[in-house]
Amino acid sequence: MTKGLHVTSEIGQLKKVCLHRPGDELLNLPPDELERLLFDDVPFLEVAQQEHDRFAEILREQGVEVLYLEKLVAEAFDAVPEARAEFQKQWLDEAGIKGKMAPQAVSELLDSITDNFEYVKKTMAGITKAEVEMPHTSSVTLDSLVNTESESDLIVDPMPNLYFTRDPFAVVGTGVNLNRMYSVTRNRETLYGKYIFKYHPDYKDVSLYFRRDASFHTEGGDVLNINEHTIAVGISQRTQAAAIDVMAQNMFWNSDSKIDTILAFDIPVSRAFMHLDTVFTQIDVDKFTIHPAIMGTLKVYKLTPGKNPGEVDITETTDTLEHVLASALGIDAVKLIPCGGGDPIAAAREQWNDGSNTLAVAPGKICVYQRNNVTNDVLYKEGMELLVVPSAELSRGRGGPRCMSMPFWREDL
Incomplete structure (x- = not known):
């Protein structure tokens, strides 16, 4: 090999x-x-x-x-488990996420995926508003938390x-x-x-x-x-x-x-x-x-x-x-x-x-x-x-x- x-x-x-x-x-x-x-x-x-x-x-x-x-990326995370958290921090920094609470919601969604292969594919696929759970309060809407200027349903762009x-x-x-x-x-x-x-x-x-x-x-x-x-x-x-x-x-x-x-x-x-x-x-x-x-x-x-x-x-x-x-x-x-x-x-x-x-x-x-x-x-x-x-x-x-x-x-x- x-x-x-x-x-x-x-x-x-x-x-x-x-x-x-x-x-x-x-x-x-x-x-x-x-x-x-x-x-x-x-x-x-x-x-x-x-x-x-x-x-x-x-x-x-x-x-x-x-x-x-x-x-290959999943195998890298399998080999060095702490690499995934390092990757995720950098990925979130570069994901262009708008709004104050959306980054945390996206992070929680990713954390919920335990299989590294599925996790990597999700980071590539992009994330839509419908996929994340935002705090339920009467005074805010998901749109206001995510991005008031965008009509897109994307929180994170696909690749x-x-x-x-x-x-x-x-x-x-x-x-x-x-x-x-x-x-x-x-x-x-x-x-x-x-x-x-x-x-x-x-x-x-x-x-x-x-x-x-x-x-x-x-x-x-x-x-x-x-x-x-x-x-x-x-x-x-x-x-x-x-x-x-x-x-x-x-x-x-x-x-x-x-x-x-x-x-x-x-x-x-x-x-x-x-x-x-x-x-x-x-x-x-x-x-x-x-x-x-x-x-x-x-x-x-x-x-x-x-x-x-x-x-x-x-x-x-x-x-x-x-x-x-x-x-x-x-x-x-x-x-x-x-x-x-x-x-x-x-x-x-x-x-x-x-x-x-x-x-x-x-x-x-x-x-x-x-x-x-x-x-x-x-x-x-x-x-x-x-x-x-x-x-x-x-x-x-x-x-x-x-x-x-x-x-x-x-x-x-």
Whole structure:
């Protein structure tokens, strides 16, 4: 049984991965608050769970050990019982609860859940006014105690984006970036990573290259492991350039890290280019899926250690994307396979449904969404082995198979 983390590429044989099975958080998505909660639609939970279960089953069929985020957190609390109270205090502080008496009522509700697994799922699901018992007095109403300005029935927001486990943290080599995420809505998700990497018996000793209380924001979808020594990071709406400076400081001079080169890709701020992995992902030793609209628009900055500890050298590269990637991989050339097969309408439609966001289980063997049939046909013709995930409901969250997975262990190439 392997303990710890080990990820030095995007395509090495996947041995262990962290997922989150969509839960009741999707039932607490009010249509009039979708934008605030970063959703475009309300997935049908029952079907989303069936699709996600098939995704996990496909991975297991390939010999991958599937870990669940909610179970790992519960196991951390089982191992260190006092960790739950520490977590709950921090969770309550960050839950945005309005009113004087509601925090106590919410705390009592959580305390009443004795099973740690059910407890963790409840903290993810959100809490409604109907679920808490407030003091019965004639002079106050529940509304006045909770939040006089909100017509929402939510006391605590759900975390509907949690099934995209790629973003709250990012495994790099044998360590992890524990992220500070772009939106308040999602930043609470990183609490779960904090308690896994602080208390879980298998993961508590890993190096942290980024911390959730950092001054700058970054998300895991912007981090790609190129090889043992190089990562690519997107400068995007969700990841600030200054956050990449922090990563460089914490990776270049950490004895646990072998990273000595960070390639920072400056990508346009747009919903279609939310993260670097919605722009391109590696699928084979020399092949990448790519959103065709990104061609010709990228600036790339190369960060390497300076002469003295703490110094970072930065050089701007004006070469083509193909040359940048081939050079980083140490090969003669790479092939970029366009989402939608180059058809602008198909590319836009399938990019919306994450056609270039694939998860490699091994070189040339990739998980793809069933609905992106134009892109999938192109990938078949390029010799890829496709592991097809049903995706009618999962895709409503605007994230593909890579977004829904955080590799914990890959074999080296």
